[in-house]
Amino acid sequence: MPDLAQIHQALVEDYRESFEIAAGKLLAQPSWTLEATVVLIHLQSGEVTIGPVQSLPLWLEHLPPELDVFVRLQEQGVPFEEAYAQCLAEQGQEFVAACEAAKRSKPLVTHDNLAELTGLSQKGFARQPREMLALAQWSDHVSGFLVSCKQLRAQAN
Incomplete structure (x- = not known):
């Protein structure tokens, strides 16, 4: 079974033209800002979105921020009931409302994840050769993964 890096590399090959366009845009940007170019592959539809990293919260359904603490506690191994009780005590009705909203929409990322992806974009931009943030939405x-712009541009020429 292929590992995630192999799967990501295959996605780059499958969507090469979109990646080449996005790499050209990212390489033209003089410094990293929230306008840095990112690629989002919507795997269920096969569509690709190219745009600024600041649009990630618009593109990706995310949990309400009131659930970030709950998710962190769960990731730390705190039992569900204990994490729920702690968040309920700290946040009250806002936490309950956020839980209900999450049940209806089934978001795939948290606010913490969005911040991590933004940080990954910034890290890739600072590398030599520059790397672009790519996302695969299953x-x-x-x-999220980084793709070398130099490699994309070299193969495009």
Whole structure:
């Protein structure tokens, strides 16, 4: 079974033209800002979105910020009931409302994830050669990875 890096590389090959366009845009940007170019592959539809990293919250359904603490506690191994009780005590009705909203929309990322993806974009931009943030949106999760712009541009020429 291929590992995630191999899957990501295959996605770059499958969507090469979109990646080449996005790499050209990112290489033209003089410094990293929230306008830095990112690629989002919608795997269920096969569509690709190219745009600024600041649009990630618009493109990716995300949990209400009131659930970030709950998710962090769960990731730390705190039992569900204990994490729920702690967040309920700290946030009250806002937490309950956020839980109900999340049940209806089934978001794939948290605000923490959005911040991590933004940081990954910034890290890739600072590398030599420059790397671009790419995202693959699966039916049940989102994976982020960096793609070398130099490699894309070299193969495009």
